[in-house]
Amino acid sequence: MILLHDICYLRLGCHDLDEMVRFATGILGLELREKTATHAYLRGxxxxxxxxYIKGDADYDASAFELRHLDQLKAAEQELAEHGVGVHRGSEAECDERCVEAFITFKDPNDNQIELVYRPHQTGVRYFPARDAGITEFGHFGLHSRNIERELQFWTGLLSARVSDRIGDGALLRIDEVHHKIALFPSEKVGIQHVNFQVESVDDVMRSWYFLQEQNVPIVFGPGRHPTSTAMFIYFLGPDRRVYEYSSGVKRITDEAGHVPRQFEMKPSSFCMWGARPNVEEFSE
Ligand SMILES: [Fe+2]
Structure with missing residues (x-):
């Protein structure tokens, strides 16, 4: 079993790097830490x-998880190979590009590009946002899944994710006490489905709701409250047509042994207990 310690970063391809930097700083509220001709590094x-963000193939994306120990990374490399998964170990230059000491990369059964990293770099300098959206942390992300049961077997059998709740065939997975850090969305697509940043309170969610409307940013779902995780949320579209989310108040599952995943029906009320309905087409971009 490969023990995932935490989510770490996302690599997101784009056509227009400057446009994505403008969105990530001026709208999303991240800090631009470093920018080259091809790469922009942003943080919350x-x-x-x-x-x-990486200039080039806009369909490219990869998501990374931290492992605690180097021997776990070596064991993961071996375990994945034994399961027939092609694994690439990052070169020194590739590690530098990712600000980590070591990593391996592979595709999950849905062809989502996954990276397992060791010793991701901290800066020692506090985050200073370009816009105060109230971001407290990089919260979670959604992954498309063309075959949920196959993907669940991979994520919860070979990797250490656990099912917290299910909505229809979709699955919300935790890797620590936070209700979910990965969301598997039934879809015919591959890659990252949405990107979440946690914000301090519902006030930040609502402030952003007004702000996003003023800035003509398409809102695709919310404001609302998930009955699964109890988080209050708003989802909106970036210029890269990816879905971004702020949320606050996610539940923690502290009784690991006693938790039984609940099966929610595939209805709008399972996604929002306040009555918001997703703009289905854009939400599943
Ligand atoms: Fe989410």
Whole structure:
């Protein structure tokens, strides 16, 4: 079993790097930490980066998880290979590009590009946002899944994710006490489905709701409250057509042994207990 310690970063391809930097700083409220001709590193906490936009193939994305120990990384490399998963170990230059000491990369059964990293860099300098959206941390992300049961077997059998709740066939997975850090969305697509940053309170969610409307940013769902995680949320579209989310108040599952995943029906009320309905087409971009 490969023990995932935490989510670490996302690498997101884009056509227009400057446009994504403008959105990530001026709208999303991240700090631009470093920018080259091809890469922009942005963060919502004191780590080296949470999101790295990469100029080029806009369909490219990868999501990374931290492992605690180097021997776990070596064991993961072996375990994945034994399960027939092609694994690439990062070169020194590739590690530098990701601000980590070591990493391996592979595809999950849905062809989502996953990276397992060791010793991701911290900066020692506090996060200073370009816009005060109230961000407290990089919260979670959604992954498309063309075959949920196959993907669940991978994420909860070979990797250490656990199912917290299910909505229809979709699954919300935790890797620590936080209700979910990965959301698997049934879909015909591959890659990252949405990107979440936690904000301090419902006031920040609501402030952003007005702000996003003023800035003509398409809102795709919310404001609302998830009955699964209890988090209050708002989802909106970036210029890269990816879905971004702020949320606050996510539940923690402290009784690990006693937790029984609940099965929610596939209805709007399972996504929002206040009555908001997702703009289904854009939400599943
Ligand atoms: Fe979410």
């Amino acid at each position: 906490d004191s780590s080296a980066f949470n999101l790295c």
